[in-house]
Amino acid sequence: MKKVSAALLIGVMVLSIFVAGCIGGGTTTSSSSTSQTSSQTTSSKTASITWVSTQLAPPEERAFVLNTLLPPFEKDTGIKVNYVPLSYTDLSTRLAGEEQSGKVTIDLIGDLHGGMDYYASKGWLMDLNSMPKLTGRTFIPAFMKYATINGKLVYIPWMSATYVMVVNKEAFKYLPQGLTENDVIQGTDKWTYDALLAWAKNLKEKTGKPLLGFPAGPNGLFVRFLHGYLYPSFTGYEAKEFNSPQAIQMWDYLKNLWQYVNPASTTWDSMSDPLLTGQVWIAWDHTARIKNAIETKPDQFVVVPVPRGPKGRGFIVVLAGLAIPKNAPNPEAAWKLIDYLTKPSTQVEVLKNVGFFPTVTEASSAVPNGPLKILAEGVNKQESTKDALVVMIPNLGSKGGEFKDVYKEAFRRIVLQGEDPQKVLSELGPKLAQLFKDAGIPEP
């Protein structure tokens, strides 16, 4: 018996060491990370900077940053970059704390326009007009307009992304009357949502299959099509006219269109596979999520601008920028990193590896021929259509999920479950308005 209890005692001790290790382990890591950041502040003279970013945070993209993007910069300049991917909520909390206490440890911020807009409104960002000029590149003027807030250049446009349509060339054989291949590719006035409906209808009637598809699965981005494409195109706004006669018209249109949409759309998260397997011939998705299809069969697909609605050609541009916080420990080194990241060659590298589009015009023409060129051209055509109605994803911080849920619920109830649009919109409208009221930003 003694032996057993001795063995048990040992077991308990081992367990307690293990548990203590677990608990203590947590504190050691956090203390080591704080000491890391504090050492950064002190060692800023030895040229080491902290770059906090909400972008390029997924594991694969992070690996690209650490293994491919940063090493040449570190080698050339001797500046050590401490890359810290954070969520928007974490970044804004950290920045708020640092700016309020005056102990700023962040040298460079990488975030979406919405986030930058918020930081700028709080007065946390440096005016970059005072920095030396970045030579050898021309930033896309529309992007510079966004980056200049109240006369201050609060960030430098870094990367952009958008959502486009992909067409299998086979589908051009079934174009409806009055619509030409050129209309679609160039995004002319004739390339309207009604034309899309006629096309999808024609495809279904002639081939017997619904060949239009959307990523309306649980992790799909279809909700962006609703608030950033259909809504602006039909009502002129993303949220302001959520419950309006034009919105009802839009929902009636979508209900009608849905007859010709592949029903499996509600299980698709990305359109790459359905395009490659031929389950759909016309698809809408984020550029990064159709990249694979175009790379696999570059001769089969064309990337085209989205159709236009009564109020214009609404589409989302996701714009990420680089900013230097006020009182940053090492703004000169941070500026060098900005310089490096916005070089046309670096921008092409980013496009090649992670699929984000350049913000400097020189890079767009530097894209080598091939699948990426097809993508870049499509994006370029969309952005330069004359009826372009560019919208940005509203920055609601942690409420972003609820914002999307309103549109998802409206879609599910109106289109899938066949509820009366007016009833649903009257119910959800106030909820949407409240989200913007709580966040203190006007409805876009």
Add this chain to the structure above:
Amino acid sequence: MKTKYLPYLLILPAGAYLLFFIGYPLVQAIYLAFTQNGHFTLANFHRAFSNSMFFQALKFTLALAIVIIPIQVVLALVLALIMMNTFKGKDWVLYALIIPLTISDVAGGLIWYTMLSDAGFLNKLLLNLGLISQPIHFFGYQYRTMEFLAIVLEEIWRSTAIVFVIILAGLQMISREYIEAAEVFGAGYWTRLRKIVIPMLKPSIQSALIIRTLFAMQIFGAVWMLAGRDIPVLAGEGYYQLTFIKDYSVASIYALAIAMLSIVLGALYVKFLKAPYLEVGE
């Protein structure tokens, strides 16, 4: 050291484990469900229950369990009875039956999604054999019944094995003597099965049912892969609330709902599936 402490020492590691990994999160979930900004409130429950998805999810979670579990138990029993016989290649059959057990629910969902989709293996096979002229649609909101069927198929394929293993172990524990005695008295195969084998299997069936039901309440990965949110289930909606909406309180309510269901169903099994022979001290 006195022996009276021994039982406590023996359960200490398990107790500590439960306390850290189950007890603490449970308390945390209850706290999140009942508070808002540190104050007690029932508003979270109102928010969870006023969303039609909650009851949809409850309905579908139970419906899936009600359809899947009986099929699995019967199928597992039949398979286990077959495996009690000796035949050539028995080991291989056994391995083949157990392989799905090693596959995660997400992977299982993906496998079946690829097989059943319009451009998938099943449709291609049937089209090529000339049995159908149009692919059978399994996926999409319009085909929710088919999506339900796909989930049932995937779950039966993937998780019958666990029921099978438990029942097979139970069968192997039944003493040959009982069977032989029954044979002596002239009992046929069905009589033996009904009067001896199944009653003696009750403890095994009970464990298998409890384990399967608990898993069924947590069903998520396969559904998410095969039907997305077309067919909402409790765990899936909890995940949606947590990661998409970032409403930790409502997500906790979903988690607690799963826990409550599991406890209630577990208790019902224990109450109604008592194994009689264990109680007479055999």
